[in-house]
Amino acid sequence: xxxxxxxxxxxxxxxxxxxxxxxxxxxxxxxxxxxxxxxxxxxxxxxxxxxxxxxxxxxxxxxxxxxxxxxxxxxxxxxxxxxxxxxxxxxxxxxxxxxxxxxxxxxxxxxxxxxxxxxxxxxxxxxxxxxxxxxxxxxxxxxxx
Amino acid sequence: xxxxxxxxxxxxxxxxxxxxxxxxxxxxxxxxxxxxxxxxxxxxxxxxxxxxxxxxxxxxxxxxxxxxxxxxxxxxxxxxxxxxxxxxxxxxxxxxxxxxxxxxxxxxxxxxxxxxxxxxxxxxxxxxxxxxxxxxxxxxxxxxx
DNA sequence: GCCAAACCCCAGTGGAGAACCGGGGTATAC
DNA sequence: GTATACCCCGGTTCTCCACTGGGGTTTGGC
Numbered sequence: 001x002x003x004x005x006x007x008x009x010x011x012x013x014x015x016x017x018x019x020x021x022x023x024x025x026x027x028x029x030x031x032x033x034x035x036x037x038x039x040x041x042x043x044x045x046x047x048x049x050x051x052x053x054x055x056x057x058x059x060x061x062x063x064x065x066x067x068x069x070x071x072x073x074x075x076x077x078x079x080x081x082x083x084x085x086x087x088x089x090x091x092x093x094x095x096x097x098x099x100x101x102x103x104x105x106x107x108x109x110x111x112x113x114x115x116x117x118x119x120x121x122x123x124x125x126x127x128x129x130x131x132x133x134x135x136x137x138x139x140x141x142x143x144x145x
Numbered sequence: 146x147x148x149x150x151x152x153x154x155x156x157x158x159x160x161x162x163x164x165x166x167x168x169x170x171x172x173x174x175x176x177x178x179x180x181x182x183x184x185x186x187x188x189x190x191x192x193x194x195x196x197x198x199x200x201x202x203x204x205x206x207x208x209x210x211x212x213x214x215x216x217x218x219x220x221x222x223x224x225x226x227x228x229x230x231x232x233x234x235x236x237x238x239x240x241x242x243x244x245x246x247x248x249x250x251x252x253x254x255x256x257x258x259x260x261x262x263x264x265x266x267x268x269x270x271x272x273x274x275x276x277x278x279x280x281x282x283x284x285x286x287x288x289x290x
Numbered sequence: 291g292c293c294a295a296a297c298c299c300c301a302g303t304g305g306a307g308a309a310c311c312g313g314g315g316t317a318t319a320c
Numbered sequence: 321g322t323a324t325a326c327c328c329c330g331g332t333t334c335t336c337c338a339c340t341g342g343g344g345t346t347t348g349g350c
Contacts, residue, residue, distance in 0.1 A: 184311085187309065206318025209317085
């Protein structure tokens with residue numbers, strides 16, 4: 001399980017789409033990238049991946065952009081991360097063919113640790129994070145006054 | 146949190162030391178490497194790291210080698226992994242200086258997921274894995290007969 | 291119809307780190 | 321004193337991440 005910069009970018013972009021979910025207007029890559037300080041050509045690739053996985057849908061041509069494919073409370077962080085990082089390492093790495101007894105045991109613990117992390121990512125939805133952000137910003141405002 | 150090949154090598158080596166823990170004789174790098182199919186010059190570096198962290202101690206000179214520095218039930222997998230991978234990423238990555246509100250929230254979830262994985266690694270000791278291996282091997286033997 | 295705005299696809303680059311390998315130095319048992 | 325181990329430091333190769341760029345294709349507005 002990787003939690004790299006890629007996943008963070010994707011999540012920030014999806015949070016932006018969540019914020020504008022009510023209006024049916026699509027959001028453009030450039031706007032998202034500018035808002036979240038993400039290199040736009042890179043974000044483009046990530047959004048393409050998210051689209052192929054069915055998390056967002058796109059509208060081509062002028063006035064086009066991206067929208068969430070489903071409601072923000074139906075998209076978990078695990079959906080996003082496993083889509084971006086590509087959960088393709090199901091085989092226990094094709095390096096050591098017979099895989100010793102010790103190797104298997106270590107691998108099983110690795111798996112268990114990864115599943116524990118996944119469980120955390122699965123219990124949060126985009127909606128949850130958006131709400132958390134809203135209350136956080138309101139708090140910041142109170143401190144400012 | 147990384148769970149790379151390095152950590153696996155280190156764990157396998159420590160399991161080998163656990164198996165020979167009763168006899169006070171040190172185990173040599175070459176023996177461990179041969180037993181676990183690890184490149185020996187690479188394993189040497191890992192053992193040096195483990196030594197600097199106080200998980201193993203070494204005996205130099207002829208008839209030298211490595212021993213566990215404490216009892217195998219007092220060494221958790223988290224001890225090993227955080228020593229090898231280096232748990233130096235406490236600062237929220239020194240890339241984006243002001244770190245937006247969204248960035249902070251994402252980072253906090255990342256932290257929570259990492260801590261969940263750490264908790265799994267912390268509940269297993271070298272002793273636990275060694276026992277698991279012993280019972281597994283006994284099981285294999287039964288199947289063989 | 292045409293053009294500009296947007297997405298779409300594919301390919302390449304630079305840097306960092308992982309996994310090794312090797313050359314010498316140093317301590318210690320015999 | 322010498323063989324046997326660890327010790328330290330550096331280099332090499334390879335892969336992957338983050339990012340960039342060059343074109344194409346679809347679409348709305350004039």
